[in-house]
Amino acid sequence: MSNALKTRKPLIPPPVAAVMSAIVPGLGQLLSFRVRRGLLLLFSFVSIVGLFIWRLTILAHREVTFGDQFVKSFSRQPAFVIFICALVVALWVWIIVDAYKMAKGKKDKGAGIFALVLVLFFSLGWQISEINVYKMVKEFPEAWPPLSRILWPWEAAVTRDTSSVEAEAAILADDSVNPPAAPEYIEGKPYLKSTPTFGNMSTLDKKNLAVKGSVLHLEGSGFEPDTLTYIFWEDSIGNEFRPRQDGDYVSFVTDADGSFVFDLVMPYRLTPPSAVGQQIHHVHVRQTSDVGPLKASEPLKLTIVLMLETIFMGMMATFFGIILAIPLSFLAARNMMSGSWITMAIYWIIRTIFNITRSIEPMIWALIAVVWVGLGPFAGIIALTIHTIAALGKLYSESIESIDPGPIEAIQATGANKLQTIMFAVVPQMIPPFVSFTIYRWDINVRMSTVIGMVGGGGIGFLLVQYIRLLDYKSAGIAVWFIAVTVAILDYVSSKIREKFI
Amino acid sequence: MLEIRNLTKIYNDGTEALKNISFKVEDGEFLVIIGLSGSGKSTLLRCINRLIEPTEGEILWNGKDIAKADGKSLREARRQIGMIFQHFNLVKRSSVMTNILAGRLGYVKPSSSLLHHFPASDRKKAFEAMEMVGITDQAEKRADELSGGQQQRVGIARALMQDPLMILADEPVASLDPVLAHSILGYLDEINKKRDITIMCSLHYLDLVQQYSSRVIGLRDGNLVYEGSNAEIRRMTDGEFKEIYGEEAVRVNAGSLTGGIENE
Numbered sequence: 001m002s003n004a005l006k007t008r009k010p011l012i013p014p015p016v017a018a019v020m021s022a023i024v025p026g027l028g029q030l031l032s033f034r035v036r037r038g039l040l041l042l043f044s045f046v047s048i049v050g051l052f053i054w055r056l057t058i059l060a061h062r063e064v065t066f067g068d069q070f071v072k073s074f075s076r077q078p079a080f081v082i083f084i085c086a087l088v089v090a091l092w093v094w095i096i097v098d099a100y101k102m103a104k105g106k107k108d109k110g111a112g113i114f115a116l117v118l119v120l121f122f123s124l125g126w127q128i129s130e131i132n133v134y135k136m137v138k139e140f141p142e143a144w145p146p147l148s149r150i151l152w153p154w155e156a157a158v159t160r161d162t163s164s165v166e167a168e169a170a171i172l173a174d175d176s177v178n179p180p181a182a183p184e185y186i187e188g189k190p191y192l193k194s195t196p197t198f199g200n201m202s203t204l205d206k207k208n209l210a211v212k213g214s215v216l217h218l219e220g221s222g223f224e225p226d227t228l229t230y231i232f233w234e235d236s237i238g239n240e241f242r243p244r245q246d247g248d249y250v251s252f253v254t255d256a257d258g259s260f261v262f263d264l265v266m267p268y269r270l271t272p273p274s275a276v277g278q279q280i281h282h283v284h285v286r287q288t289s290d291v292g293p294l295k296a297s298e299p300l301k302l303t304i305v306l307m308l309e310t311i312f313m314g315m316m317a318t319f320f321g322i323i324l325a326i327p328l329s330f331l332a333a334r335n336m337m338s339g340s341w342i343t344m345a346i347y348w349i350i351r352t353i354f355n356i357t358r359s360i361e362p363m364i365w366a367l368i369a370v371v372w373v374g375l376g377p378f379a380g381i382i383a384l385t386i387h388t389i390a391a392l393g394k395l396y397s398e399s400i401e402s403i404d405p406g407p408i409e410a411i412q413a414t415g416a417n418k419l420q421t422i423m424f425a426v427v428p429q430m431i432p433p434f435v436s437f438t439i440y441r442w443d444i445n446v447r448m449s450t451v452i453g454m455v456g457g458g459g460i461g462f463l464l465v466q467y468i469r470l471l472d473y474k475s476a477g478i479a480v481w482f483i484a485v486t487v488a489i490l491d492y493v494s495s496k497i498r499e500k501f502i
Numbered sequence: 503m504l505e506i507r508n509l510t511k512i513y514n515d516g517t518e519a520l521k522n523i524s525f526k527v528e529d530g531e532f533l534v535i536i537g538l539s540g541s542g543k544s545t546l547l548r549c550i551n552r553l554i555e556p557t558e559g560e561i562l563w564n565g566k567d568i569a570k571a572d573g574k575s576l577r578e579a580r581r582q583i584g585m586i587f588q589h590f591n592l593v594k595r596s597s598v599m600t601n602i603l604a605g606r607l608g609y610v611k612p613s614s615s616l617l618h619h620f621p622a623s624d625r626k627k628a629f630e631a632m633e634m635v636g637i638t639d640q641a642e643k644r645a646d647e648l649s650g651g652q653q654q655r656v657g658i659a660r661a662l663m664q665d666p667l668m669i670l671a672d673e674p675v676a677s678l679d680p681v682l683a684h685s686i687l688g689y690l691d692e693i694n695k696k697r698d699i700t701i702m703c704s705l706h707y708l709d710l711v712q713q714y715s716s717r718v719i720g721l722r723d724g725n726l727v728y729e730g731s732n733a734e735i736r737r738m739t740d741g742e743f744k745e746i747y748g749e750e751a752v753r754v755n756a757g758s759l760t761g762g763i764e765n766e
Contacts, residue, residue: 410592414606
């Protein structure tokens with residue numbers, strides 16, 4: 001805006017300017033030659049009102065007319081609607097007052113009105129992004145159990161061998177012809193006898209209510225005395241499950257002789273329609289106990305294996321990245337390529353490719369790489385390598401651009417050729433930034449490879465996502481701990497190495 | 503012998519740094535170039551060994567035109583012309599020895615030099631050069647551990663490694679204090695007198711010019727505005743002085759070391 005425009009006299013008297021701004025907010029300012037102020041106020045007012053109306057239609061999306069939408073929204077979020085309405089009215093009044101002042105030719109900048117505009121935008125932003133502090137606080141207790149398992153998962157890190165004592169009996173379901181015989185009794189072995197060895201399974205009636213099946217009278221002996229014992233049911237196609245009775249898994253404690261007597265209601269089990277002939281189920285009685293020393297659990301072992309895979313993914317990606325980024329970075333350095341228009345064209349092309357490639361996150365490259373080479377760490381390495389080439393290429397080329405041209409001049413003046421000049425004047429200057437950026441990138445790559453598995457790129461992220469989806473928060477916690485510790489160590493080591501080289 | 507004919511340099515941004523300059527440098531001269539910063543001194547020196555491409559004109563070096571030389575012949579001309587710089591232009595992270603050996607790059611086999619392999623004779627030569635400028639005990643230090651005066655001596659040793667016929671010195675003492683300035687110019691003087699190497703040097707301090715030059719040329723805005731012998735510069739009038747340094751320049755006491763011409 002030119003000075004001539006600023007000093008020009010307002011076109012209209014103050015009261016008219018106020019009325020103008022009452023009809024179209026900002027118009028009064030515009031006509032007083034406060035063009036930027038007027039436009040800014042107009043755009044702010046229009047977008048605030050527009051956003052507000054949009055939120056109302058979302059809050060009350062079933063209502064058709066604006067009036068109904070307003071009433072419905074008000075009933076749902078009264079604080080939000082009142083607050084915004086009040087502020088919008090305040091802004092409108094302020095714009096009118098402001099127009100009056102501007103038309104009077106006030107020099108005063110008056111930034112307060114823009115503070116109000118900002119408050120309005122932030123209030124709308126608060127509602128649009130569905131920030132809900134109340135919910136966050138209220139629901140914390142529910143989040144605590146899984147969270148606490150993630151924070152302290154170490155009970156799941158160890159396990160012990162188990163030994164089990166078990167006996168089974170065959171049961172004929174929904175039939176009574178030729179029931180299976182009781183198992184043969186062998187001295188010294190656990191023994192289970194069911195009376196009878198046939199009966200009806202539990203079923204569901206038309207209202208989906210459970211109809212209890214026949215009761216089996218179970219007698220057993222030869223088990224561990226005074227030990228918690230579980231019953232398992234194996235259906236006619238060999239699938240085992242733990243039946244419930246009155247909501248709990250069926251269990252009991254054996255007596256001092258290792259014997260028991262228990263009445264079991266035959267559980268509900270869908271029989272596949274293709275099943276023909278006699279349906280023989282089995283009932284198992286099982287005692288398990290931990291024996292032997294503590295040892296690493298399966299999640300712990302898997303976590304360690306995949307953590308190693310992750311570190312090596314980061315390492316390989318950094319390695320391939322460096323190898324490809326070094327030559328490319330010379331092509332992307334302006335001071336190396338300013339020779340002719342052909343080299344400058346190469347410079348621009350490589351620069352552009354670097355910028356585009358770098359702006360796409362490794363996670364997205366991983367999605368593409370998974371399509372290319374399939375699930376697994378190789379896809380992750382490809383994704384990280386692509387991103388590393390672009391990121392390191394840019395950093396390298398910028399440090400090549402910022403080297404001291406003096407030594408290059410001096411080495412050229414001795415009659416050295418181009419390659420000698422690079423080896424003697426450029427390379428020694430490049431070593432500290434190259435080492436520093438490379439270590440930094442290795443650090444980033446390992447951190448990135450911990451999440452790249454979430455989209456199938458291998459590494460520990462894959463495991464972590466699986467555990468979370470299985471609600472196995474303790475195992476997930478082990479993975480989280482390993483990631484955190486590894487990243488922290490790497491951070492420390494890389495900063496130490498970088499210090500040495502600068 | 504060096505002969506400059508009608509040398510003109512116009513930079514890409516349109517700046518005319520040198521305007522149709524012609525002069526001769528006889529073998530064994532200590533030619534000093536004076537002039538304000540921006541008058542074209544550095545451009546002139548860098549055009550001679552083509553660190554800057556001249557726009558027009560001829561640079562006849564012992565009969566051959568350096569301005570038209572390319573590839574191998576340019577490198578051969580360059581290695582006959584050593585150069586030292588205001589900011590020394592050493593490779594800071596390399597050792598003093600490596601910096602000095604770099605002066606032989608124009609002579610050694612390119613393939614072996616890339617692996618920093620130099621013949622034993624070159625290493626011997628490097629020690630001789632260090633001895634000449636008195637830095638033998640610094641050989642294994644990193645260049646940036648040295649003081650300014652020592653760095654410039656490394657610069658001189660590097661130039662000497664080229665077995666040069668001429669040394670170009672671009673304000674070699676402008677970053678040094680007056681005592682060091684005398685010591686550095688003393689080495690150049692010694693090289694000039696004992697080894698019969700032509701020196702072409704740009705300087706700011708008039709008393710240094712009067713003490714060391716055998717002949718002086720003056721540049722102003724890219725034009726050659728003064729040419730005179732050592733005797734003539736000792737008798738220089740205020741009029742001639744202002745011709746080179748402009749109307750605003752005040753002539754300070756030429757006899758004192760600290761009384762330089764401050765123009766930066």
